[in-house]
Amino acid sequence: MTFTKAIASLLCGSMLTLAVPAFAETQLKVYISSQHQPDVWRKALDQYEASNPDVKVSIETGGNTSEAQSQYLNTVMSAKDSTLDVLILDVIRPAQFAAAGWTSPFEGKDMSAYLPAYAEANTVGGKVVALPAFADSMFLYYRKDLLEKYGIEAPKTWDELKAAAKKITEGEGNADLQGLSFQGKAIEGAVCTFLLPYWSQGKTLVENGKLNFDDEAAVNSLKLWKSFVDEGVAKKNIAEVATDDTRKEFQAGNAVFAVNWSYAWGMSQSAESAVQGKVGVARLPALAGGDQATCLGGWEWGVSAYSNHQDESKKLVEYLSSKDVSKFMAMNASLLPTYPELYKDAEVTGAVPWFADALQVVETAKPRPVTPRYNEVSEVIRTTVNSVLAGVATPEEGAAQIKARLGRIIR
Ligand code: GLC
Numbered sequence: 001m002t003f004t005k006a007i008a009s010l011l012c013g014s015m016l017t018l019a020v021p022a023f024a025e026t027q028l029k030v031y032i033s034s035q036h037q038p039d040v041w042r043k044a045l046d047q048y049e050a051s052n053p054d055v056k057v058s059i060e061t062g063g064n065t066s067e068a069q070s071q072y073l074n075t076v077m078s079a080k081d082s083t084l085d086v087l088i089l090d091v092i093r094p095a096q097f098a099a100a101g102w103t104s105p106f107e108g109k110d111m112s113a114y115l116p117a118y119a120e121a122n123t124v125g126g127k128v129v130a131l132p133a134f135a136d137s138m139f140l141y142y143r144k145d146l147l148e149k150y151g152i153e154a155p156k157t158w159d160e161l162k163a164a165a166k167k168i169t170e171g172e173g174n175a176d177l178q179g180l181s182f183q184g185k186a187i188e189g190a191v192c193t194f195l196l197p198y199w200s201q202g203k204t205l206v207e208n209g210k211l212n213f214d215d216e217a218a219v220n221s222l223k224l225w226k227s228f229v230d231e232g233v234a235k236k237n238i239a240e241v242a243t244d245d246t247r248k249e250f251q252a253g254n255a256v257f258a259v260n261w262s263y264a265w266g267m268s269q270s271a272e273s274a275v276q277g278k279v280g281v282a283r284l285p286a287l288a289g290g291d292q293a294t295c296l297g298g299w300e301w302g303v304s305a306y307s308n309h310q311d312e313s314k315k316l317v318e319y320l321s322s323k324d325v326s327k328f329m330a331m332n333a334s335l336l337p338t339y340p341e342l343y344k345d346a347e348v349t350g351a352v353p354w355f356a357d358a359l360q361v362v363e364t365a366k367p368r369p370v371t372p373r374y375n376e377v378s379e380v381i382r383t384t385v386n387s388v389l390a391g392v393a394t395p396e397e398g399a400a401q402i403k404a405r406l407g408r409i410i411r
Contacts, residue, residue: 026055026312030086033069034061035244036134036263036299037333044325048316055312065242066090066188067378077102077304085307086317088133090188091121091298091367092374098124099372103302104310105129106317113323114338115362121370122300129302131321134335136297137358137365138192141250141258141268144280146172154282156292158197158224161257161285165233168256179233181246182259184225186386189243191368191378192295193259194385194402197221199293199366200286206369211410213403220287222388222395229389239390251275259284261297265352266334281354283361296365298338330355336362373409380405 030045032038038061045057063069070093076084077100089097097103105127111119118132140161142154146168155161165179183189195205198221203214228234235241241249243260250258251267253274258264268279286292301320303313319325327342329335331351336358342348343359369377380402388398 024054026309028055028057028085028309028313028316029060029083030057030088030316031060031062031069031073031084032088033066033090033299034064036088036335037266037329040329040333041320043332044320044328048319052315055316057316060084064244066092067375067382068187070375077306080306082304082306082308084304085309085313086320087302087304089130089300089302091118091136091296091300092188092370092378094122094130094300094302095124095370096372096374097302098127098129102305103129104305104307104314106131106303106314115340117296117362117365117367118298118300118338121298121367130300131317132326132338133299133301133320134326134329135338135362136261136263136299136336137294137362138196138259138261138284138297139294139358139361140282140284141260141264142280142282143168143253143256143275143278145278146256147280154280155257155285157288158285159288162228162231162233165256166231169233176254178235178249178255180228180257180259181241181249181255182225182228182234182238183241183243183246184229184234184238184386184389185240185242185245186382187242188378188382190382190385192297193225194218194221194381195295195366195368196259196284196293197224197287197290200290202290205406206371206410209410211403211406213406215399215403218399218402219395222385222398224287225385226388226395239386250279262334262336262358264334265354266332269334294361294365296362296367298336369410371410376409377406380409 032041038059062072109128114132115135122128122130150168152164155164169177169179183193198217201217203217204212206212229238246258246260247264249255251273269276283292284294301317303317307313323339326337326339330337330348334352343355349356384398384402387393388395
């Protein structure tokens with residue numbers, strides 16, 4: 001080939017290469033919790049890419065529990081790393097992220113279409129710092145088939161649950177079948193484990209920003225959980241059980257009752273599930289004489305303050321937080337909607353019938369303390385619950401530890 005010919009073919013080649021992308025392409029990276037069906041979010045993102053051909057979105061997942069994810073994000077954000085553009089954040093984190101300046105606010109965003117709890121959780125210091133991804137609450141999952149077999153109604157108190165679990169497990173005589181699975185590992189979910197019976201006694205933990213610890217309610221809560229282990233209703237190793245372990249145990253047909261969030265439903269109804277068509281979902285029981293109470297969960301979409309694609313990321317988050325995507329995730333991943341009207345949507349309730357009764361539960365669910373120091377609050381509660389369940393501390397010692405340590409964080 002002559003020199004001129006070689007140059008001509010090079011030029012031709014480069015023109016061809018230049019001719020392929022007719023527009024500049026923006027690459028966005030979205031961080032999604034691995035537990036919350038990244039494969040279903042992927043479908044929603046594919047839809048976005050189809051109508052925004054100049055944007056390509058990739059997913060990064062990590063950590064199977066909320067605090068594992070938060071540790072990872074803390075590292076990335078502390079390093080002012082720009083690789084992640086959009087972040088999914090547990091409902092307890094917007095306050096911390098906003099205080100650290102890690103998310104970019106959505107100026108002038110009207111939050112009135114969302115459930116009030118999420119409009120509130122995402123508004124920090126008058127600024128909207130993230131937009132709702134999905135709502136969440138803890139529920140009681142139960143084996144409808146087994147309760148029917150023994151003529152038992154879904155329990156309304158923890159004592160009723162204990163009696164039902166004993167009757168069914170004794171009757172079944174199956175060594176793999178435990179009465180109740182709940183989160184005893186030192187993970188974020190164990191904070192809710194502690195708070196459920198505590199709140200059920202009408203007590204609050206924080207009042208006007210000050211600690212309002214009730215010793216007796218705390219001891220009762222820890223005693224209740226420990227009694228499930230001591231009486232053989234929960235597994236001996238409950239101190240090692242995280243949220244997705246509960247989901248798996250229940251789905252394998254190895255638990256009569258389980259405390260879990262809404263995501264567990266979709267998987268329990270999949271073809272691989274041993275309990276497909278045999279699952280009931282009800283409000284969590286109360287302590288005798290108390291009220292049924294549950295923990296407010298949920299996840300939010302934030303735009304990283306260090307993203308180099310602020311406008312494109314905000315546009316993507318508006319989409320991910322839209323009513324259409326909320327409906328899609330409700331129907332395909334059993335994630336509770338953040339828009340109240342979707343709880344009455346026939347297609348949503350057709351896909352997940354119990355969502356028709358879930359709005360009131362989400363609306364009355366109680367939030368964990370809102371503070372930029374939430375990580376420390378969580379650590380105190382979850383490690384203590386864990387040590388009581390492991391038999392390292394008594395319920396009385398555990399309650400005293402929580403009180404003393406929280407007193408140094410929330411003043
Ligand atoms: C669920 C909830 C979240 C909670 C977590 C604890 O994902 O939505 O708010 O912190 O479980 O395990």
